Amino acid sequence: MKQRLYRALIRSTNGPTFSNIISRFAQSSLSRPFIKPYAKIFRINQDEMAGQWKSYPNLHAFFIRKLKAGIRSIDEQFNTVISPVDGVIEDMGTVNLNQDITVKGKRYSVAEMLGGKEQAKQFVEGTYMIIYLSPSHYHRIHSPLFVKKLNQYSLGKRSFPVNSLGLKYGRATLATNYRIITILQHEDVRLAMVKVGAMMINSVEVINQNETWEKGEEIAYFSFGSTVILLFPKATFEPQLQQALPVPVKYGEVIGKIKTKHHK
Secondary structure (H helix, E strand, O other): OHHHHHHHHHHHOOOHHHHHHHHHHHOOHHHHHHHHHHHHHOOOOOOOEOOOHHHOOOHHHHHOOOEOOOOOOOOOOOOEEEOOOOEEEEEEEEOOOOOEEEEOOEEEEHHHHHOOHHHHHHHOOOEEEEEEOOOOOOOEEEOOOOEEEEEEEEEOOOOOOOOHHHHHHOOOHHHHOOEEEEEEEEOOEEEEEEEEOEOOEOOEEEOOOOOEEOOOOEEEEEOOOOEEEEEEOOOOEEEOOOOOOOEEEOOOOEEEEEOOOOOO
8 A cells, every 4th residue: 555655646746847847946046045954954064065055056056066176085996896976885685597686675677777688697696786875965976996888878768766765665666767877897897887867857967978987087977866786797796894784885985896807
């Protein structure tokens, strides 16, 4: 019953018209008075952000704010994987033989997420990691490794919530929301980075078209709270987390290590 009510409510408010209204308002000067209460409600760390809240022309500009130069330390070891975003590692596990992952008790198809069984087969028995970004987080996305970009494409047309309620009651949000999938190569390891749009706005904006990425290089941003999913092939990723899930992380922090043929 709760699931049906949740889905009905979300679908009733999640159409292109309503999304466009919200988007236009957030990018207009009319939204500027909401910046200060937004920063207070979500406890934005203003010591980290570039500029003062008064310097932002609208709520959208504040939401996609940058950090002060040099405020974060980026681990430079070649085979360490850093968090590409500020967020919370909500889940991590193994892709099963059916190309599925289980998140919050629900099964998600990696084949559906990536757009086909052929794309998903390389990640069977590999590791997945899900990092959720709330409205309180810094929303720019960075490269988790020194990588070459092999392919990038988008799937899905609409976006529904990817918070805990969305994962619990939504219908395969991680695999069906609007998303941009990037296939990356780090030495002999091929990995996937899935940037999932959130409710009301297909919120992934790619700003970096380079074919190779330095670790920590800015590549995109979210215009709304969202999720990043990292997928690694079997026996190529060793997580390095200091506590049990869920784990809060900041962009630049080490979340694991890549195991390549040359660097075990």
